Amino acid sequence: xxxxxGRIGGQGQEPADNKDQRARLEDGENPxxxxxxxxxxxxxxxxRLTVDDLPHxxxxxxxxxxxxxxxxxxxxxLLGGFEILSPKxxxxxxxxxxxxxxxxxxxxxxxxxxxxxxxVAKERFSRSGILNGCGELGKDEAExxxxxxxxxxxxxxxxIVEIPLELREPDRAAEAWRVYVSYFREGIxxxxxxxxxxxxxxxxxxxxxxxxxxxxxxxxLPVLTQLxxxxxxxxxxxKICSELxxxxxxxxxxxxxxxxxxxxRKYYGTHGKHVGxxxxxxxxxxxxxxxIFNALACAQExxxxxxxxxxxxxxxxxxxxxxxxxxxxxxxxxxxxxxxSATSIEFAVLGDTINHAARLSDFARFGAIWATKxxxxxxxxxxxxxxxxxVIRRGQDDRDHFIPSSYVQLGGLVDLNSxxxxxxxxxxxxxxxxxxxxxxxx
Numbered sequence: 001x002x003x004x005x006g007r008i009g010g011q012g013q014e015p016a017d018n019k020d021q022r023a024r025l026e027d028g029e030n031p032x033x034x035x036x037x038x039x040x041x042x043x044x045x046x047x048r049l050t051v052d053d054l055p056h057x058x059x060x061x062x063x064x065x066x067x068x069x070x071x072x073x074x075x076x077x078l079l080g081g082f083e084i085l086s087p088k089x090x091x092x093x094x095x096x097x098x099x100x101x102x103x104x105x106x107x108x109x110x111x112x113x114x115x116x117x118x119x120v121a122k123e124r125f126s127r128s129g130i131l132n133g134c135g136e137l138g139k140d141e142a143e144x145x146x147x148x149x150x151x152x153x154x155x156x157x158x159x160i161v162e163i164p165l166e167l168r169e170p171d172r173a174a175e176a177w178r179v180y181v182s183y184f185r186e187g188i189x190x191x192x193x194x195x196x197x198x199x200x201x202x203x204x205x206x207x208x209x210x211x212x213x214x215x216x217x218x219x220x221l222p223v224l225t226q227l228x229x230x231x232x233x234x235x236x237x238x239k240i241c242s243e244l245x246x247x248x249x250x251x252x253x254x255x256x257x258x259x260x261x262x263x264x265r266k267y268y269g270t271h272g273k274h275v276g277x278x279x280x281x282x283x284x285x286x287x288x289x290x291x292i293f294n295a296l297a298c299a300q301e302x303x304x305x306x307x308x309x310x311x312x313x314x315x316x317x318x319x320x321x322x323x324x325x326x327x328x329x330x331x332x333x334x335x336x337x338x339x340x341s342a343t344s345i346e347f348a349v350l351g352d353t354i355n356h357a358a359r360l361s362d363f364a365r366f367g368a369i370w371a372t373k374x375x376x377x378x379x380x381x382x383x384x385x386x387x388x389x390x391v392i393r394r395g396q397d398d399r400d401h402f403i404p405s406s407y408v409q410l411g412g413l414v415d416l417n418s419x420x421x422x423x424x425x426x427x428x429x430x431x432x433x434x435x436x437x438x439x440x441x442x
Contacts, residue, residue: 051215054202057192059094060216064133064287065121066092068187068220078113078192087224087335089285090135095121095145109167111148116165118152120181120188129287159183160206165192182206184213217345222337226285228295228329228375229349229357230269232302233278235324235365243321252313256325259309260302267298272354273339273346278361279325282336282349292331292375293383293438299327299369300438306367324367328360329435331375359427363410373407373431388437407431 051058051069057077059070066089067079075081080101086092094117102110121130127149131142155161165177176195180202181188189212191202206212234240234256241249260279264271268291269281283295302325310323332353339348360370376389390404411428414421 050205051212051219054191056194056197056202058190060187060189060220061094062187062284063124064089064285065094065117065125065130066133066223067094067097068092068223069216074192085221087222089223089225090133092223093134095130096134096137099141099145106168106170109169112165112167114145114148115152116163116179118149119155119163120161122149122152122154123156125287133285133287155181159209164195180206182209182212184209184216186213186217189216214345217338218340220338222335224333225336226291226331226333227336227349227353228283228292228331229272229354230281230283230295230299230327230329231278231354231357231361232299232325232327233361235326235367236321240321240323243319244317252323256306256309256323259305263298263301263305266301267294269294269298270347273348280354280357282347284336290379290383292378293387295329295331295375296369296371296387296435297438297440299329299435303327303367303369322366324365326361326364326367327369328357328362328364329369329371329375330354330356330360331372331378332356356427356430359424360410360432363414363424369435370432371435373433376433386439386441387435388439389433389435391433402436407433 052071054071054073057071057074059074059079060068062068067085070079078101079097090096095114098113098117099110102113118130125133127146130149131137131145134145137145155163159182161181161183163179163181165179166174167177168174178193178195180191180193182191189206191206193202234253240252244252257279264281267283268286268289269283272280272282281295281298283291283298285291286294306323306325310321313319313323314321330353332351334349334351334353336347336349339346356372360372364370371389376384376387379387388404390402390406391408392400393403393408395401408431409428410424410430410432414424416425416428
């Protein structure tokens with residue numbers, strides 16, 4: 001561990017002559033250096049190593065421990081040698097994949113491999129969370145995984161952790177490995193190195209965390225997943241922009257983002273691609289919380305936080321403008337992938353789920369939160385009882401009445417013949433409801 005800390009600590013500065021070559025490497029280029037290169041040997045080895053060139057079994061999991069990336073050595077040696085990876089999230093559980101890959105292997109081989117992953121997972125996953133994330137399990141499989149989870153020693157996540165691993169197979173000498181586990185905001189990278197191998201280039205590579213994660217995200221596998229999508233747009237943003245000096249408008253937008261960011265992280269929201277001054281966040285299934293309820297609770301907390309931002313700016317500018325984030329929520333099963341440019345990588349979802357959420361955000365006014373019946377109906381009864389939702393209807397007394405726990409087709413609330421509502425026509429038949437409040441769990 002002292003060796004790892006020393007290397008990761010960034011001792012010494014990179015020679016200036018090598019910076020342009022390293023820059024090309026960080027953008028994904030892989031220069032092949034010959035034996036006559038003028039670079040010192042350690043630097044030459046570091047420059048040769050990229051995610052594609054890792055000479056050992058390596059794979060990345062997301063924080064639900066679903067397989068997000070792997071190299072061929074990991075596929076052949078550890079993950080069962082599958083031909084085609086299932087697009088569905090539940091089938092990509094690394095615990096389930098390892099369990100299937102170890103069929104025919106000695107019991108201790110299987111148990112040691114699974115215990116290692118449970119040790120890493122224990123920091124965030126409960127026993128039931130792991131079992132639920134594995135989809136349909138037989139009774140014996142569930143009992144085995146539960147027992148191994150209980151037996152595993154919890155490892156607290158740091159930047160890089162080294163874990164010894166010994167695997168035994170019949171009629172073969174025991175294989176001793178060092179497993180390097182690297183934690184990133186976007187997932188966890190596992191690299192298995194034979195214990196006798198001394199690979200300083202790998203440690204140099206792993207220490208350059210921004211390079212590693214950028215390489216991994218560019219190769220992240222698209223996955224078909226259940227998710228909730230939240231889209232929030234600043235109401236009257238053009239008007240507000242016209243009334244503020246440019247520097248103050250950008251200050252306002254940055255304040256909104258910095259205020260809302262911790263709230264989205266609290267509820268496990270993943271930032272998605274959006275054009276303009278609005279927000280898109282994705283909420284994925286979690287081991288120990290309901291992603292749909294997370295999205296609703298997050299939307300409610302963002303609404304309350306926006307009221308404070310609005311009051312602060314009213315006092316500062318002595319104006320009467322109210323600032324609102326209008327929010328739309330929808331749930332569905334869609335493909336999740338990444339969009340890449342020369343300078344950034346963004347998560348993106350394809351399909352109607354995000355389009356519906358965006359249209360509901362267009363429809364919402366004065367900071368309202370609108371969600372689809374599809375989303376609210378997927379809450380468990382106990383969770384739904386903590387959500388105040390419904391629709392305002394005009395009564396016989398010609399007054400508006402709030403009808404709780406009800407829905408309405410969007411087309412019944414607006415004049416779809418108006419050009420102003422042209423973008424809403426595609427979801428006119430969608431049953432929706434307004435979210436008035438969300439009560440946190442006691």
